[in-house]
Amino acid sequence: MSINKQQDFGTPASAATQLVTLEIDGFKVTAPVGTSIMRAAASIGIDIPKLCATDSIEPFGSCRLCVVQIEGGRGMPASCTTPVAEGLKVVTQNKSLADVRRGVMELYISDHPLDCLTCSANGDCELQDMAGAVGLREVRYNPIETHLDAVKDESNPYFSFDPSKCIVCSRCVRACEETQGTFALTIDGRGFDSKVSPSQNEAFMDSECVSCGACVQACPTATLMEKSVIDHGQPEHAIITTCAYCGVGCSFRAEMKGEQVIRMVPNKDGQANHGHSCVKGRFAFGYATHKDRMTKPMIRASIKDAWQEVSWEVAINHAASELKRIQAKYGKDAIGGITSSRCTNEEVYIMQKLIRAGFGNNNVDTCARVCHSPTGYGLKQTFGESSGTQDFDSVMKADVIMVIGANPTDGHPVFGSQMKKRLRQGAKLIVIDPREIDLVRNSPHVQANHHLKLRPGTNVALINAIGHVIITEKLMDEAFVKERCDIASFAKWETFIAQEHNSPEATESVTGVPATELRAAARLYATGNNGAIYYGLGVTEHSQGSTMVIGIANIAMATGNLGRDGVGVNPLRGQNNVQGSCDMGSFPHEFPGYRHVSDPATHKLFEAAWQAELSDEPGLRIPNMFDAAMDKNFMGLYCEGEDIAQSDPDIQHVHAALRSMECVIVQDIFLNETAKFAHVFLPGSSFLEKSGTFTNAERRISPVRKVMTPLAGYQDWEVTQLLSNAMGYPMNYSHPSEIMDEIASLTPTFAGVSYDKIDELGSIQWPCYDEDSVGTPIMHEDSFMRDNGKGLFMLTEYVPTIERSSRKFPLLLTTGRILSQYNVGAQTRRTENNAWHAEDRLEIHPHDAEDRGVKMDDWVGIKSRAGETVLRATITERVQPGVVYTTFHFPESGANVITTDNSDWATNCPEYKVTAVQISKVNQPSEWQEKYRAFSETQLDLLEQGTSNS
């Protein structure tokens, strides 16, 4: 293994298809029009010296190191800004050029510390490399003034900014603008005074910097440097793997020193992220080796007992015997399992296999139950497949982007940056959200054309009104509908949607969105050429979540915005493997590939392959499991990678259900909230300690590769296999690739997927039907995946949620997440990311705050019909009057103490996004928070008692 640095071509690739041929240093080279001479040269192995150029950003032409001579041309043009042309004859090396380059380098070095041997970039410094390349042997200048005394900025927890080493090449400034789209950096001053400035000469942490790392990546010297490299030195080998945070699924190079991760560097060849990253994936990986990591299996008889560390054999046998005992006592259906979107595809697959074949029931569910299960239902019904329709790159061809109930710059930041790039190029933007997300007007050079600031819970009324405008103003794509859709269903929908009660004027009083604004937005989407919809949990986590997904599908079909680049319906998945965990059959009614358990052919196929008698009846969903536990009908749970005791709604009910079970088995890397109710703890492995695959929001199956030995000794799939064998259902996989081979053999949409192919291509987007297929970036190009190939329109009557504001609970609470923290926070809370967000807070509009005497930073009680919690207040006009908002990253916040058991009609996805609450100023934590603190402290004591001798 080696560090195997990725080649830097100096300037970005040209997308042109027209080719030209030129001659560089006597060698013929053919390149697309628009390619720089620098890149063309690099493509044939001729490296022209450079400093201000790098292939992730547009050329700038400032350093003058890359000058060349062109036959018949004047002077020495910069090769980074000079495009190729037919017949050019270019010289990259001669004495004149060498003299110029040496002179340039001499000037740079005259104001640069000569501390190469002790510099953190030693061995990975482009300035050092260029000094060598141009043959610099002396510096004749003796400057009277330099920048060598410039003060370091160490404010960012992950990287250092040392201006004494800055060559003012502007790569960091341009990366912040072009790649990230934050514009936090600038060059302040002129001439000798020029310097890189975060914001208005502020420290990085006080500026708008979002710590994505693009500037660090772009810096050619040690000016911007990861603190981990400063502490540990340069890495010596690199392994490509996939980020374990959000559903963008960024590809990273884990740059290692032995088994220690030195840094995570975004992979330039990553097909989802193209070399970009966010603060979580780039820097927040320290949780993997945090002191809280659990590395020993443990058991106990009751949650009042101290934990006892045991061997793997004892723990697994105990877990299996308890599950068997419960089945003998309460029946076959009294146990089940919950998988997670944080697990790999292979882990999820064998988990559901264990439950279906080993437990003998279909009581398997996944955390997608509480996020995107309505996406699975709605898109399967209308388009025939439970997935988004596009690849991420499709956004670069979109002319009108509609973002519904999503906050891409916080929740899916790398894709958010790509979307912002397209918006800066001129695409129009419609935001549908109760809250003012950054894209509305807080992102530089981006502003929404329409922000439809609807009341929480009225999505379906709004999407119906958009459909109404499309139909009644005859804005639909008749040819698409006629050719591609089920005509009878369209006729029914057309009649329904045209009814007056669906008009913008009729729905205005419900949604709060002015009819004229809505009509303008609908017209823009329907007539603005390529219209692309991106949506998040603001769509799905409602009592009509599935109806809203169907409504979105309806308007996309009606306007013909499907089946080609630049359009589509795109669910932004919250966690890294939401799509994959659903694909792998972790819902209680579906085998892998979304095939119903009662389908005779599928049922027979799996019975034969798995050599087991399988149930053809749906199993229990997560909320059903909790209800059944309260009835003493569901008494044993195997939960892998999911923290239901923090993330699920109406948490007091969840806790009561967990307490009522006789055996809760938790497999996780930390003693999470659920583990505090557990009887068996099986230590899990982080994404750095195992191999497998993740499937991101664009159906891209990407490699996860073990870069360090599992701290607890086993990869998660091995633990599940051990449990299965102890349960009496044999599994004998020796590598996760064998699991993928089995998945491919049983699932038509994965038939052509293999580890060899993933390694060869980097990643594969399913469907991938056979060996020759390289995957499917865009779905439904010729026909939909329904049996008759036609898209199905469905009726979407608006049904108000029962969770309405009242005199007692006059405000509506909605929830979301923030850039620096991730879901329940188990990972990011154990990193320096707390520097940005150390607590969940309640956002409240100034009017509502004033009515209640609440001031900024006051403690406020938030009470709903389910419970009460206390948070500090942030007063902001981001939320509209009558609406309050919070995040849910800290268990002590108890956001889910107040959310209710109301859920989506089709899938029971909880209605997290609408909870009627009252707010009042308080001066102490809620009763639940006091109880939680006491319970949590007791559990940590019980852990301490059990592990203190080890």
Next chain:
Amino acid sequence: MKIETLVKMANDIGNFFNAESNKDIAAEGVSKHILRSWHPKMRREIIAYCKEDGSALSELARTAINKLDQA
């Protein structure tokens, strides 16, 4: 499982399919949805409730559950 929970779930499903003007098709939709997504024990319990009382069920949900019973 609490019958109130099952009744609410069935009525919520009914509310979606109620948009269909042909009530036979609507009831078929509700019935099929329950058949394909509910654990058999939950189905048995809602059918038993529907037979014994059923008053808290919407008309469409009741029709659908009767269909389910006859299937």
